[in-house]
Amino acid sequence: MTLRETLARVVAASPSAMAQARAHQGRLTKPPGSLGALEEVAVRLAGAAGLSPPPMPEPAALAIFAADHGVHAQGVSPWPQEVTLQMVANFLAGGAVANAFAAQVGASVTVVDVGVAGELPVAEGLLSRKIAYGTADLSQGPAMTVPQAVAALEAGIEVASSLVASGARCLITGDMGIANTTASAALVCAFTGRDAGQVTGRGTGIDDATHAHKIAVVRQALHANGLPSTGLSTPAPSELSASGSSASPGAGAADLAPPGLAASAEPQPVLADSGQESPGGREPLEVLAALGGFEHAAIAGFILGGAAARVPVILDGVIAGSAALAAAALAPAVIDHCVAGHRSAEPGHAAALDHLGLRPLVDLELRLGEGTGGLLAHPLVCAAVRVMHDVATFDSAGVTEKQS
Numbered sequence: 001m002t003l004r005e006t007l008a009r010v011v012a013a014s015p016s017a018m019a020q021a022r023a024h025q026g027r028l029t030k031p032p033g034s035l036g037a038l039e040e041v042a043v044r045l046a047g048a049a050g051l052s053p054p055p056m057p058e059p060a061a062l063a064i065f066a067a068d069h070g071v072h073a074q075g076v077s078p079w080p081q082e083v084t085l086q087m088v089a090n091f092l093a094g095g096a097v098a099n100a101f102a103a104q105v106g107a108s109v110t111v112v113d114v115g116v117a118g119e120l121p122v123a124e125g126l127l128s129r130k131i132a133y134g135t136a137d138l139s140q141g142p143a144m145t146v147p148q149a150v151a152a153l154e155a156g157i158e159v160a161s162s163l164v165a166s167g168a169r170c171l172i173t174g175d176m177g178i179a180n181t182t183a184s185a186a187l188v189c190a191f192t193g194r195d196a197g198q199v200t201g202r203g204t205g206i207d208d209a210t211h212a213h214k215i216a217v218v219r220q221a222l223h224a225n226g227l228p229s230t231g232l233s234t235p236a237p238s239e240l241s242a243s244g245s246s247a248s249p250g251a252g253a254a255d256l257a258p259p260g261l262a263a264s265a266e267p268q269p270v271l272a273d274s275g276q277e278s279p280g281g282r283e284p285l286e287v288l289a290a291l292g293g294f295e296h297a298a299i300a301g302f303i304l305g306g307a308a309a310r311v312p313v314i315l316d317g318v319i320a321g322s323a324a325l326a327a328a329a330l331a332p333a334v335i336d337h338c339v340a341g342h343r344s345a346e347p348g349h350a351a352a353l354d355h356l357g358l359r360p361l362v363d364l365e366l367r368l369g370e371g372t373g374g375l376l377a378h379p380l381v382c383a384a385v386r387v388m389h390d391v392a393t394f395d396s397a398g399v400t401e402k403q404s
């Protein structure tokens, strides 16, 4: 399915299914509201499915999208780039944390090469959808061309559709790409209007000096791509009726940029007009292409593909959160189909979730990615829905309801 067709199929949550789910929750043998945030998860999934109770979100399928990043050359990660390729082999051998957590919750694992900077052997469980051998350096100009971003989005859509066709009833996002927390921070800045200093974290673990440099690289990426460094953002999905964003001119990024980094890039042609405006009046696709990685674009497509099929998507960490910002800028209703699995230690993740109006289910200071936080949340999502199917009502169980 093309991006354009997929965007047209993403529909908002059904208010009547949500109302039915709320009413049903109120009849179950428990004090109203006693399951806290889990009750909202069940209502959310009912709205997304257009059905109350919603279908059980199992079996679950994890897709790990792997790609490399030109910005690695700027020294923003302490890990060598070849770890991306090596970790793909580890996923395929079943040796990563994501494999252990997937086994724990009975999720299948599919690994998708959308842009690893090296050759991977043909292997079971590996889909080769390589767009290029890594992105260009986003701190120098666009990381991807718009056609490359569309190809990666459509790879993610295709993976979501085929997992659903093989029986998956819950999709979980995963990523692997050394230096991808830098691209994630840049996307969060562009889509939320936050400053790089607020949203750029330490990724896999960097010292203070490298962290300061990483923040400068993110600022430079916005500048090199003609995007304001702060102060402009897409409207939050929940605020779309309010016209425009709280725009104010950003500070000059050039002042903060390391010497020798290149000037603004040429604007890219836009292939799919979503009708949504992005920072500085730029289209979301252009912004995604300028700052994202191939895995960010593919994850955005995966989320859109799940939503189009009305199968819920559990989002993992900051990479998924920043990809979801792009997906929501393309089709705001996509967020109705997402559950935030967790909140990671990366500050940009909290910023993305705030902007999207999503409440994370798990908060364990994880900072791994791969889908680990999404996998940990899956049993909670299942439990929330199982309550709707299995728990007796006051009437059926003969339990007296509360007075007044």
Ligand SMILES: Cc1cc2ncn([C@H]3O[C@H](COP(=O)(O)O)[C@@H](O)[C@H]3O)c2cc1C
Pocket: 076, 077, 078, 079, 083, 087, 175, 176, 177, 178, 179, 180, 181, 182, 202, 203, 204, 205, 368, 369, 370
């Ligand atoms: C061994 C290893 C396994 C990983 N699994 C996920 N990541 C995570 O860390 C990377 C992003 O962090 P940064 O931006 O600091 O490079 C991504 O590959 C992400 O998936 C890993 C990183 C490493 C080193």
Ligand SMILES: O=C(O)c1cccnc1
Pocket: 181, 202, 203, 204, 316, 317, 318, 319, 344, 345, 346, 349, 366, 367, 368, 369, 370
């Ligand atoms: O937030 C995440 O998911 C994350 C944090 C650090 C490294 N990789 C992923």
